[in-house]
Amino acid sequence: MDPYKVIIILILAMTLFIWGRWRYDIVALIALFAATAVGAVPLSQIYAGLPNPAVITVACVMVISQTITRSGILNNFISKVDFLTETPMLHIASLSIIAMLLSCFMNNVGALALIMPVAIKTAIKHKRSPSLLLMPIAFASGLGGLTTVIGTPPNLLISSYRQEITGHAFSMFDFTPVGAIVAVAGVLFVIFIGFRLIPNKRKVPKSVSDMFNVEDYIFEVKVADTSVIVDKSLAKIKKELKLDYSYLAIIRNKVKHTTLPKDFTIETNDLLIIQASTDIIKDFISKTKTQLATDKPITDDELKTSDINLMEAVVPQGSRIEGRSTQSLRIRSRFGINLVAISREGKPFKTRLHHVNLKAGDVVLLQGPRDSLSENIANMGFLPLVERDIQVKTSWKMYLPLITFLIAIILTATQLLPVQVAFGGAVLIMVVFNWIPVKLLYEGIDWPIIILLAAMIPIGSALQTTGGTTMIATWLAASAHHMSPTWILLIMMVITMTISDFMNNAATAIVMAPIAVSIANTLHVNIDPFLMGVAVASSCSFLTPVGHQNNTLVMGPGGYKFTDYIRMGLPLELIVLAVSLPTILWIWPLK
Numbered sequence: 050m051d052p053y054k055v056i057i058i059l060i061l062a063m064t065l066f067i068w069g070r071w072r073y074d075i076v077a078l079i080a081l082f083a084a085t086a087v088g089a090v091p092l093s094q095i096y097a098g099l100p101n102p103a104v105i106t107v108a109c110v111m112v113i114s115q116t117i118t119r120s121g122i123l124n125n126f127i128s129k130v131d132f133l134t135e136t137p138m139l140h141i142a143s144l145s146i147i148a149m150l151l152s153c154f155m156n157n158v159g160a161l162a163l164i165m166p167v168a169i170k171t172a173i174k175h176k177r178s179p180s181l182l183l184m185p186i187a188f189a190s191g192l193g194g195l196t197t198v199i200g201t202p203p204n205l206l207i208s209s210y211r212q213e214i215t216g217h218a219f220s221m222f223d224f225t226p227v228g229a230i231v232a233v234a235g236v237l238f239v240i241f242i243g244f245r246l247i248p249n250k251r252k253v254p255k256s257v258s259d260m261f262n263v264e265d266y267i268f269e270v271k272v273a274d275t276s277v278i279v280d281k282s283l284a285k286i287k288k289e290l291k292l293d294y295s296y297l298a299i300i301r302n303k304v305k306h307t308t309l310p311k312d313f314t315i316e317t318n319d320l321l322i323i324q325a326s327t328d329i330i331k332d333f334i335s336k337t338k339t340q341l342a343t344d345k346p347i348t349d350d351e352l353k354t355s356d357i358n359l360m361e362a363v364v365p366q367g368s369r370i371e372g373r374s375t376q377s378l379r380i381r382s383r384f385g386i387n388l389v390a391i392s393r394e395g396k397p398f399k400t401r402l403h404h405v406n407l408k409a410g411d412v413v414l415l416q417g418p419r420d421s422l423s424e425n426i427a428n429m430g431f432l433p434l435v436e437r438d439i440q441v442k443t444s445w446k447m448y449l450p451l452i453t454f455l456i457a458i459i460l461t462a463t464q465l466l467p468v469q470v471a472f473g474g475a476v477l478i479m480v481v482f483n484w485i486p487v488k489l490l491y492e493g494i495d496w497p498i499i500i501l502l503a504a505m506i507p508i509g510s511a512l513q514t515t516g517g518t519t520m521i522a523t524w525l526a527a528s529a530h531h532m533s534p535t536w537i538l539l540i541m542m543v544i545t546m547t548i549s550d551f552m553n554n555a556a557t558a559i560v561m562a563p564i565a566v567s568i569a570n571t572l573h574v575n576i577d578p579f580l581m582g583v584a585v586a587s588s589c590s591f592l593t594p595v596g597h598q599n600n601t602l603v604m605g606p607g608g609y610k611f612t613d614y615i616r617m618g619l620p621l622e623l624i625v626l627a628v629s630l631p632t633i634l635w636i637w638p639l640k
Contacts (some may be wrong), residue, residue: 050515055089059508059560066552069595073553074497077504089511098506102211102218102469107202107502108494109472113454114159116485116494120447123151123395127167127264134171141182144168145189149236152193153200154458158365158495161190162432169361169434169606180395182248183603184617188591190599192235195228195588196210197221198461199466202502203558203587207580210562211511215576221462227581227629233627235589235621246616247609265520267297267389268330269342278337284311290336295403297387297416299359307357307416308385321468324389324402358419359389362431366409366601367497370430375413376403384425386417395608406528410594412605434606439470446506450484502555510558513528513567524566534572534639538582539630541565545586548624550596556589574639581633589625591618 062080068072084090098104117123133143144164151160168182194201198208198221210341211220272279283296300309306313312476315321320342325333334340364371370378380386391398391405392412398405407413412434415426426433457475460466466474479485485493512518529537541561549557565579590596593614594604600614 052512052515054087055084055385055508055512055515055517056521058083058087058089059512062508063548063552063560066502066556072371072497073556074367074500074504077501077508077556080508081504084511089515090507096503097510098503099530100602101209101503101506103202103205104214104499104502104506106199106205106471106472108399108470108499109476110199110491111156111159111452111495112476112485112493113457113479114155115489116479117155118159118163119485120450122451123163124445125261126528127163130167131174133170134175137181137244138178138221138240139175140171140175141185141244144186146184146241148186148190149193152190153196154454157190157194157201158497158598158602160592161187161602164190165603165606166434178608180247180609180613181244182605183607184609184613187597187599187603188239188243188617188621189236189299190231190598191588191591195232195585196225197228198224199472200224201460201588202498202555203584206502206506206555206558207562207584208468210566211577213581214566218468219580221458221465221468222372224581224584226391227585227632229591230632231625233547235625238621239617241619243621245405246620248616261636267322267324270323270330270334270339270586271342271474272315272317272321272339272602274317274320276315276317278315279317280314281313282314283309284295286315290333292325292329292332292336294323294329294333296321297389298322298443304462305357307387323505351567357416358420358422360417360422361427361434361606362413362414362415362426363605364407364413364593365430365432366410366598367495368409368430368432370407371409372406374406378429380415380429386415386416386422386425386427388413390414392605394604394606395611396541404545410601410604411510419611421434430601441471445487449482450479451457453478466632498553498555501553502559505556505559509563509589512560518563519568519571521564522571526571527569533628534574535634537568537572538579538633538639539626541568541579542582542586542626542630545583546589546626549590550592552596554590554597558583561587578633578637578639581637582629585625585629585633589622593618593619 058080065071065076067080081090081095085092085095088347127147128144130147139540144167146355148160148164151163163185164186168186169179172179178297194204198204198219204219204224208219280466296309298305299309299313299315299322300306301316301318305455321339323330323333375388375391380388388402390413391402393408393410413431415422423433453475457471460471461468476490480490525541526537529540532540545561548561561583562580565583567575567578569576590598590625591614594600594609594611603609
């Protein structure tokens with residue numbers, strides 16, 4: 050089989066990954082079927098990636114992370130760090146260290162999702178911009194994943210690939226010596242130097258709604274007895290005016306109504322809380338003969354009641370809502386939730402919110418029933434950015450998922466069970482004892498990542514079986530024949546890290562692992578330092594907001610620009626290279 054066909058397919062797939070217009074799981078599936086069509090992947094192997102131990106383990110870690118999060122034990126711990134946030138450096142240090150430690154054993158995105166609400170809440174309390182905190186904790190979370198085999202998908206993939214070619218996988222803590230040293234060095238940089246490189250000119254919010262400048266497009270309108278909309282239904286008014294606005298609430302006799310059917314009739318002295326642009330609200334007032342109730346900005350309290358709450362949420366990368374308009378989600382008719390605001394890269398949209406196509410990293414402000422808002426936001430596919438209102442009572446039962454998880458880690462570390470068996474068993478126990486409902490079991494899995502892995506693994510195998518990896522390795526070795534294996538390892542890590550900055554890190558590991566092994570074999574050196582180099586480099590993508598899901602998640606809430614990631618990410622990547630290369634060669638010698 051001609052290896053050039055596989056290489057061309059991979060180059061095209063990488064181009065589409067970097068382009069970013071199509072979801073990465075769709076791109077991976079297109080690449081898989083293209084490789085099958087040209088005969089590089091046999092029909093019998095097209096779905097061989099699904100039962101791969103790495104894919105199974107990644108899914109299990111996602112479910113376990115969600116189960117432990119639902120137990121409330123981590124929330125109880127993280128919510129008590131307020132005393133460690135008095136100074137900016139202490140604030141960054143405490144949250145970054147927690148993010149790093151959590152990510153050692155749980156899904157990076159899950160760890161960040163736990164800490165982001167605390168970071169935003171404490172930032173507002175201490176009158177600091179969330180931008181000061183969010184990028185540091187996102188990077189710290191990524192660094193923490195380096196330390197164990199389950200910390201990040203690239204580690205699992207590298208371990209699984211080593212099992213495939215040598216018969217022995219990396220164990221649970223084989224990554225720890227290198228990963229821990231790199232993680233500590235990286236987090237120390239973030240705490241003492243890195244955060245100073247982030248532009249700290251962002252507005253310091255006084256409240257949740259203040260982060261969206263809602264006073265620019267939410268208005269209170271008073272209905273006088275001379276108004277032409279008295280005794281008319283909301284639907285009829287909307288039809289007559291033909292203006293782009295939304296009702297968030299209507300206050301009548303000091304009672305706030307947020308559930309507004311189309312036949313709701315306007316009465317004299319009603320106070321309308323309307324979402325619209327300045328120009329549209331002027332037209333509304335002119336045509337309806339109403340008047341602005343106040344010149345004061347809208348506050349959080351005016352958008353809340355004892356039963357109604359506001360909540361901020363972010364669009365995760367690969368979520369089912371990514372790329373969809375808020376109108377198509379029908380969030381008001383399906384969930385009784387009002388869309389109050391949308392912010393992208395720190396800049397709020399002020400008009401036609403229901404026609405905005407959501408992008409990963411967008412932040413939305415939603416208004417809905419207090420008792421179900423958090424759950425409904427998660428069901429829609431958003432990631433809440435505020436802490437849950439409910440208080441979890443401490444009980445010995447809340448420790449059971451964590452204990453089960455620790456037992457699975459011990460069974461894996463002592464090599465009594467393979468990692469996919471130990472963690473699969475842990476998930477089964479959690480389901481049997483109803484620590485996580487079956488519905489949430491499947492919702493807790495990030496399916497786009499699973500599909501990406503399952504689709505890319507056969508392509509990675511095809512690159513190897515067609516001789517593509519040997520050809521690339523021979524070319525690289527010949528091009529750098531005057532260099533030592535150490536320099537070639539460094540070059541390979543730089544290439545891997547650069548690719549990972551623009552492409553999903555798991556896909557990068559799948560492509561680069563067989564190439565790394567072929568390079569090592571061509572140089573007649575130990576394959577392990579090259580595999581470790583791929584694991585570290587593919588997981589440390591800090592240069593762009595698209596390199597890692599965590600980078601994308603904090604972009605909107607932090608109001609970051611693309612260049613902000615370069616300011617802090619470039620020196621951090623250089624530190625990772627400077628620390629990891631000698632550490633890898635020390636722990637895993639070339640000979």
